Amino acid sequence: MISEKTLQHPVLVLITFILLGVVGIFTIRKTAISLMPDVDMPYLMVSASYTNAGPETVEKAVTTLIENSLSSLSGLKNITSTSREERCTVSLEFNYGTDLDIATNDVRDKLDRVRRALPDNVTPTIFKMDSNSMPIMRIAIRGNRSADDLKQIAEDDVVDVLEQADGVGEASVMGGRSKIVRVELEQNRLKAYDLTLSQVSSALSKENLELGGGTITEGKTDYSIRTTGEYSSIEEINDTVIKHLTGYDVKLSDIGKAYMGYDDQKSIVYINGQEGVYISITKQSGENSVTVANNVYQKMEQLKTILPGDVSLEIIRDDTVSIRDTINTLLDSAWQGLLLAVIILYIFLCSFKTTIIIAISIPLSIMITLLAMNFAGITLNMMTLTGLILGVGMIVDASVVIIDNIYSYRSRGTKAKVAAVLGSSEMIMSVTSGNLTTICVFIPFLFYLKDLGWMGQMFKGIIFTVVIALVSSLFVAVFLVPVLAGHFLPLTNRNEKPIKSEFFKNLYAFFGRCQDKIQNVYGKALMAALNNRLATIFVCATALIASLLLIPTMRISMMTGGHDDSVTVQMSLPIGTTLSETEAVVSQFQEIIEKEIKGYKTLITSIGSGGRNGSSYSGSIQISLPPSNEQIDNDETIQKKLRAHFADFADVTFSFGRGFRRQMTGADLDIVLRSASLDDALAVANKVSAVMEEIADIGEPTIDTTEGLPQVEISIDRQRAYNFGVDVRTVANEINYSIEGVNATTFRKDGDEYSVYVMLRPEDRQKVIDLEQIYVQG
Numbered sequence: 001m002i003s004e005k006t007l008q009h010p011v012l013v014l015i016t017f018i019l020l021g022v023v024g025i026f027t028i029r030k031t032a033i034s035l036m037p038d039v040d041m042p043y044l045m046v047s048a049s050y051t052n053a054g055p056e057t058v059e060k061a062v063t064t065l066i067e068n069s070l071s072s073l074s075g076l077k078n079i080t081s082t083s084r085e086e087r088c089t090v091s092l093e094f095n096y097g098t099d100l101d102i103a104t105n106d107v108r109d110k111l112d113r114v115r116r117a118l119p120d121n122v123t124p125t126i127f128k129m130d131s132n133s134m135p136i137m138r139i140a141i142r143g144n145r146s147a148d149d150l151k152q153i154a155e156d157d158v159v160d161v162l163e164q165a166d167g168v169g170e171a172s173v174m175g176g177r178s179k180i181v182r183v184e185l186e187q188n189r190l191k192a193y194d195l196t197l198s199q200v201s202s203a204l205s206k207e208n209l210e211l212g213g214g215t216i217t218e219g220k221t222d223y224s225i226r227t228t229g230e231y232s233s234i235e236e237i238n239d240t241v242i243k244h245l246t247g248y249d250v251k252l253s254d255i256g257k258a259y260m261g262y263d264d265q266k267s268i269v270y271i272n273g274q275e276g277v278y279i280s281i282t283k284q285s286g287e288n289s290v291t292v293a294n295n296v297y298q299k300m301e302q303l304k305t306i307l308p309g310d311v312s313l314e315i316i317r318d319d320t321v322s323i324r325d326t327i328n329t330l331l332d333s334a335w336q337g338l339l340l341a342v343i344i345l346y347i348f349l350c351s352f353k354t355t356i357i358i359a360i361s362i363p364l365s366i367m368i369t370l371l372a373m374n375f376a377g378i379t380l381n382m383m384t385l386t387g388l389i390l391g392v393g394m395i396v397d398a399s400v401v402i403i404d405n406i407y408s409y410r411s412r413g414t415k416a417k418v419a420a421v422l423g424s425s426e427m428i429m430s431v432t433s434g435n436l437t438t439i440c441v442f443i444p445f446l447f448y449l450k451d452l453g454w455m456g457q458m459f460k461g462i463i464f465t466v467v468i469a470l471v472s473s474l475f476v477a478v479f480l481v482p483v484l485a486g487h488f489l490p491l492t493n494r495n496e497k498p499i500k501s502e503f504f505k506n507l508y509a510f511f512g513r514c515q516d517k518i519q520n521v522y523g524k525a526l527m528a529a530l531n532n533r534l535a536t537i538f539v540c541a542t543a544l545i546a547s548l549l550l551i552p553t554m555r556i557s558m559m560t561g562g563h564d565d566s567v568t569v570q571m572s573l574p575i576g577t578t579l580s581e582t583e584a585v586v587s588q589f590q591e592i593i594e595k596e597i598k599g600y601k602t603l604i605t606s607i608g609s610g611g612r613n614g615s616s617y618s619g620s621i622q623i624s625l626p627p628s629n630e631q632i633d634n635d636e637t638i639q640k641k642l643r644a645h646f647a648d649f650a651d652v653t654f655s656f657g658r659g660f661r662r663q664m665t666g667a668d669l670d671i672v673l674r675s676a677s678l679d680d681a682l683a684v685a686n687k688v689s690a691v692m693e694e695i696a697d698i699g700e701p702t703i704d705t706t707e708g709l710p711q712v713e714i715s716i717d718r719q720r721a722y723n724f725g726v727d728v729r730t731v732a733n734e735i736n737y738s739i740e741g742v743n744a745t746t747f748r749k750d751g752d753e754y755s756v757y758v759m760l761r762p763e764d765r766q767k768v769i770d771l772e773q774i775y776v777q778g
Contacts, residue, residue: 024367043129097450151176175269391469420486568657599632
């Protein structure tokens with residue numbers, strides 16, 4: 001018998017469980033902690049860039065070809081695409097359970113076949129969608145300096161150090177402008193000297209070179225040859241000869257000026273109402289958020305010794321705080337439940353030794369469960385901890401059944417060791433079958449995990465945790481409990497060792513009377529049920545039928561109620577609105593937030609989307625909130641207060657960004673419009689959106705397709721262009737360089753690199769009529 005063999009080697013059994021417990025304790029420190037389980041998202045994205053192409057051109061020349069080539073992929077569920085200025089993205093959704101590595105190879109093969117049909121220099125890139133790719137932390141850089149200077153410090157001194165932290169995938173700087181060498185040319189001077197921006201850019205590029213020239217041998221020594229012709233100062237750039245005229249060298253300073261400046265402002269960031277700069281930290285795929293955050297904290301301490309005295313770092317948003325709070329709350333619930341379970345057991349068993357044995361078996365089972373979870377790569381998150389809390393009540397069952405049967409034998413006078421053998425042997429099959437029955441309940445879920453999709457991914461952690469906890473509790477009950485009850489903590493009966501303390505006599509007598517009352521009430525209820533069998537069956541059947549009928553009335557949702565720790569308000573003005581006008585509107589709405597919203601931590605205002613081709617007509621305000629128990633206005637209250645002011649801003653479209661719960665569950669309702677005409681589809685979408693806005697229970701509907709910018713089309717007279725010896729590409733490039741500027745070369749100074757942008761003066765590129773003054777040379 002297992003129990004008899006176990007009791008023959010009690011020390012070995014005890015040491016084995018002690019080792020498992022110690023390893024489990026050390027494992028807790030290294031167990032990965034996250035808010036939600038790691039979900040394998042069955043998504044791939046294909047992205048491609050097509051320089052200087054509009055959305056419609058991108059769709060016809062790139063997007064349609066890629067979509068058609070990928071539509072026959074195995075396991076593909078949905079395919080969607082977005083075409084925008086110079087870029088397209090094609091999103092692929094596969095069935096859950098699809099091997100993304102194989103799917104990626106299939107996508108790559110399909111793209112290779114269509115690559116020849118794509119325009120030149122268009123190379124599609126494949127990305128895997130990662131649910132953990134969102135920023136986990138935002139760090140503001142504070143100092144009595146301009147936002148542009150703070151951005152320079154962040155890029156030069158901070159970013160590289162933070163990216164050295166283990167687990168950090170990227171540290172990106174938001175806010176401020178990048179430092180560049182601005183070469184601003186005067187349109188009338190260019191025309192006077194018969195020059196174009198392309199010629200100026202080419203001249204600067206040719207004069208700023210450092211090239212190797214091979215090696216030369218003189219005597220016994222080899223010398224490497226290198227031509228050093230890079231600019232060493234801004235003055236050298238201004239003195240660059242652009243063109244030679246009869247008896248005169250036209251220098252850059254004759255047609256404009258070069259100076260250290262900043263890129264044209266495309267976006268603005270405000271932190272609590274002041275223009276600022278922050279660094280967004282994104283962790284690597286598969287890394288644990290809390291561990292990465294701890295590594296970043298260490299790097300921030302290291303940066304204190306590197307940064308100037310008047311510059312400091314401040315964490316303005318840390319998503320791991322909510323993770324830690326949630327996990328700590330669940331841990332508190334776990335140990336409180338454990339304590340209550342032990343107290344209840346003591347009340348009913350009325351024995352210190354039996355209670356101590358059970359008190360040992362519960363945490364030991366949990367330690368073994370955590371150890372198994374660590375080996376299986378399961379993180380400690382909200383779902384697995386919920387499973388662990390559920391398992392605490394189940395864990396104790398097997399040990400209680402066995403210890404109660406052992407105590408029953410001891411009460412009849414059987415010796416402790418014999419009672420442990422007999423009591424555990426009788427109950428082994430019972431507790432094993434009971435635990436296996438519970439485990440079998442979860443087996444169907446394992447077969448249908450793929451069909452359950454996202455929910456299957458989420459609940460997989462609970463299933464595995466409960467199963468592991470039940471198996472470990474059975475392991476403890478069968479092997480450890482008999483050893484403790486029969487050898488190390490031998491149970492006694494009241495005849496062999498009567499209670500001497502009056503306090504415990506009275507306490508146990510009180511517990512006994514309470515149990516007797518419970519038994520009497522149960523006995524009377526049982527007799528009443530047996531004496532009225534038909535009525536009992538009728539009541540039970542009625543309750544069953546009523547519960548089934550109430551199922552359709554239940555409120556079903558993907559996530560339970562709760563509150564997010566941030567609210568993001570997104571604003572879109574009419575397309576083409578200038579950055580300054582957008583800033584004025586967003587700042588006005590920010591003032592409303594500051595006056596009406598109570599108890600927020602941080603306001604991060606972003607205006608414009610950034611980049612050289614960024615949009616200037618959109619903005620957002622992120623309101624960071626304290627933990628739920630400290631919030632004055634929660635996310636729902638804030639949304640209600642802000643909605644009341646939406647009507648005060650004409651021609652502004654408002655929406656709320658997705659909080660944590662909406663990110664996990666998606667939109668409540670998606671309406672897809674299909675049409676061969678994009679204009680017709682947009683018109684119908686706007687009508688549907690207007691109808692939905694009038695429904696009180698619906699929030700802010702959004703349309704995922706936006707109209708293009710107001711456009712100035714330049715039509716080329718081909719015959720006149722031919723007569724002047726000018727082609728369309730030359731004209732298009734000259735216009736692009738004049739308005740957007742062109743990166744001519746790189747200026748290096750003191751170990752730093754600065755892009756040299758050649759552009760027209762701001763006053764020469766502000767109006768549509770300025771396009772007619774752009775000089776093109778054949």
